[in-house]
Amino acid sequence: MQESLDFNLLKMCADCGACYEICPSSLHLDGYDPRAVIKDILKGEHEKWLTSETIWQCLECHYCLEMCYQHYGFESAMTALRRLAASKGHFPPQLKKGWDLFIKSSRLGDPAMPARKKLGLPAPAKSGVDEFAAMLEAYKESRDQ
């Protein structure tokens, strides 16, 4: 956690909470409490959040980022936890499905052809799937080096 998050900023954040007032998840989802999460991160006790639903409840609306006097935003802590959770294989099944589809096809679904025809839409442009696959290969190589 120390590598991916600036603990000095986090400490300020744990004492602040100004953006609770505008965070949709803090306002409307029971149990969404970023400060509790941040306090645990600071204590080195973030493990328990990795399997929680909480970390996936941040909507990435970037409202906290815009409001934050540190231009930090507690979404940063949520993102760091989500990445760590994903790297350990903890993520919502739907997310995994989307990821697999993306890796295979370079996008999240194919154009709805019958409906297009009915609507008189032109043939869709070609996707960049081949180039994407080449990029993926190159990326894997560079990562493994």
Added chain:
Amino acid sequence: MKEFAVFWGCTIPTRFPFLEKSTRTVLDAFSLPYRDVDGFTCCPEKSLINNIDPTLWKLTAARNIAVADDEGVDVVSPCTGCVSNLSTVKKGLKTNPKEAEEVNAVLKKAGREFKGAADLTHLVPFFHDKIGIRKIKDLMKKDFKGMKIAVHYGCHMIRPSHALGADDPISPKKFDNLLAALGASPVKARNKLMCCGQGLDRVNQHDNALHLARIKLRELKSEGADALVVCCPSCFLQFDNNQFLMEKEGEKFGIPIIYFTELLGLAIGFTPEELAMNSHRVSVEPFIKKWEGRDTTEASEAIEEELSDAGVFGL
């Protein structure tokens, strides 16, 4: 105007081709220099890809921008997510040459180079800034005087502002200005800028997604809104589809969800059929009926006056 490619993204062509229809219809009506470009992929969706592999998120977005760079076009998108993702990566790479170098080392092997020359704009600020309210008014045949139309910006049309620079991230104006130009009466809503919450549906939290949709729809219902206008397929999905699902369970809202391009299309004289508006899950009928049944005399001049008073033309 520089030629631009429309970045359709994944959701519109896959789930809502009728939104592509209305978008093309208005772009054609304004005789805009756009074309489809081969080679785009998913932008990619941030909450999905960036959470799992941030480097791949950057690479994919950078490659999409490189495609536009190579074609010599700007990019306009009717999806807020696409513009926000692409812009965030563009800004990051433009301000971090070392990272751009690393990205380009990989892209080179796929035959591309990220330069970041293409302008990336969402359709709403594009119409506001590049087409302008004057031009819209020139083409307008019908206004929406007397119709109470709420606006939902969609977080990613305006945030993160350091990357988008599209509007004020806390108190945006452009979408409101466009609706005012069309003569719509605004709806005051406390939750105006609240995130739609559709993201929750992508992480297996459907009940929470419904909960957030409900908060907004309830407020709009109590304010007597005739419709909610959006310009993001994700927000559209959230308010149209999830509203439909809640109505099926007996909770009635009756708020038609109208895409910006549909509203604009109606204003410049297209019929709901021509704009394929019958494909929504929550029927737009009540909105169209009320709109067509209004007494429309003297409306247009009144709007002109109101807009001038508000200084909208001076923007």
